Amino acid sequence: MALYCLQKPTPVLNFKAVSRLEVETEKAAKVTKKLKNITTVEEETIELTVEYEGIPKPETKWKKDGKDIVIDDDHYELKKEDKSETLTVNDVTKEDAGDYSCTITNTAGSETTTSTVTVKEETSSPKFTKGLKDQSVKEEQTVKYTVKFTGKPKPTVKW
Helix, strand or coil: CEEEEEEEECCCCEEEEEEEECCCCCEEEEEEECCCCEEEECCCCEEEEEEEEEECCCEEEEEECCEECCCCCCCEEEEECCCEEEEEECCCCHHHCEEEEEEEEECCEEEEEEEEEEEECCCEEEEEEECCCCCCCCCCCCCCCCCEEEEECCCCCCC
């Protein structure tokens, strides 16, 4: 830090100006809050947030399984704050499972943080959507019973 002073006296006016100058030195890009591992189910929304510092302000690069993520503002959204970024993944599918990374870089250095995202298949108990119905038939006629059901994973049926 330096203090500069300009003084110019005149016969009529005594003029003085003071200014303080702070020169910031480079500071390597550093992650201050790392990404966390996430476990979720399909159709949910997840957020991956990284906080960082550095002078000059670092640039960021997001990747999934080593490939650049294309921010489309639909499935992938990116919210930038002064010293943080949040990658949002909307309507998660099984294909979204994997290793996500964010690398922050400036002229003084870089650092990477990673997160493993696990997508579990949503489960639901078996339920009949169409149950058995009473039937009347004559002797030796064929009878057909039909049922419909839901569940995840897909249930097996035993008669």
